Amino acid sequence: MKKLKQIIANVKSADEDTEGYNDLLWQLICYSPKMPLRLQQQQLLDDAERFTLQACDEHFTHTNLNFNGFKWGSGARKIFITHGWGSKAADFIDLITALRDIPNTTIITYDVPGNGSSEGELSNGALFMEAVKAVIAEYGTPDVLIGHSIGAMANVMALNAVGAVPNLLVSITPLMRLKENFEISMNAVGVPAEKQLAYFDGFAALVGNPASFYDTDKFYKFDDGLKHLLLYDEADTVSPFVFMKAFIDTRPFISTLNHTGAGHAGILKSPRAVADIVAEVRQALNGINA
Incomplete structure (x- = not known):
């Protein structure tokens, strides 16, 4: 900071x-500002299996950058999580902690290049997308793919790029434009x-x-065949609701939840938002390699 x-x-x-x-x-x-880990976040990461993958930095260093990932569990049902701008994997501590209670799951999240503990001085949406693609290439299509802010936009772009469709897509205050x-x-x-x-x-x-x-509306090629939960805050100033409304009004098949007052980033710490996501994930995983 x-x-x-x-x-x-x-x-x-x-x-x-x-x-x-x-x-x-x-x-x-x-x-992307890099905030130090809190004690509880460090403890969460200490309990993870760590891995390193690479993402191509096409615009800044013109090299492959190493990025760090974290994995909890070894179950057949896979949940991937992509953080947002100025964030890191550990910022999902509340959600990850709750998701770990779901049996037979593998939870994977990562610090995108230029963010958190990973290589890179600068970052951009392309690096976010490349990180998601690299994780899918390594671990396969997730059953559940969760993203926050620009991470939610990158998830949509990556799914389009690799032709993958999860059982559930969760977008948390997604960046639209x-x-x-x-x-x-x-x-x-x-x-x-x-x-x-x-x-x-x-x-x-x-x-x-x-x-x-780079407009999520343009990249979104899915229909009601993809189960999609979108959480937003109508008072969000980072990803204004006017853009969100234009997106969801044309896609009534997307389930939406308004968490007014939670805040663009604060929503990750909202007990109600975490509970809503976990409930939807449990439902989506029901019957999958249970």
Whole structure:
């Protein structure tokens, strides 16, 4: 968090005409703050079997980056969890603890490159997607796939990329529109409109697609054949409900739960949200290799 604060300070104090201003914006957008583990989180990870996989960093280092994963149990029923931005595997401590009570399961989660304990200075949605794909390649299609924020978006992208369909997809305050999320971040620190446009031009040149391309609505190719639970907070300012509503209104087959006041990240600690997810997971796993 200290580094992020310094990046924000640098952006605010920089002359907009200074060479390298756009580089500061890349750091602002793509640096994921790394929070230290709490004692209970460390204890949870100490109880896990650890593994390391690789994800291709196509845009920043142009190398394969190692990322760390954690596995609890060895049951036939597989549950994968993808964290969100500025987060890490251990931030699902409440949910993982509750899910471990379900018999015959294997629970797998991971720190995406550039996040938590994994390699990488910067991160982006592509690295999130590549991490999910790597875990599926290593451990197979999960029976349940859970994601938070950009992790929920990455789950959808990865499932499309590998042609996999879980028995249950759980999206927790999913990020819906990447470009608008970037704009929120830049507006918060006073980046002028013309500099934002320059950044988006640079983004499109580097990534090969405009930021507006990364819209969950465009990637979502599933129908009622996929059981999907989506939890949201209608007061969410990170992933605004107006975008969520536009998404779910056209997909009435998605089960939705509004947890108003839980917060974009705080929902992970909500006992009611955890209970709702666990109940849905139990139902989805009922009869599968029980």
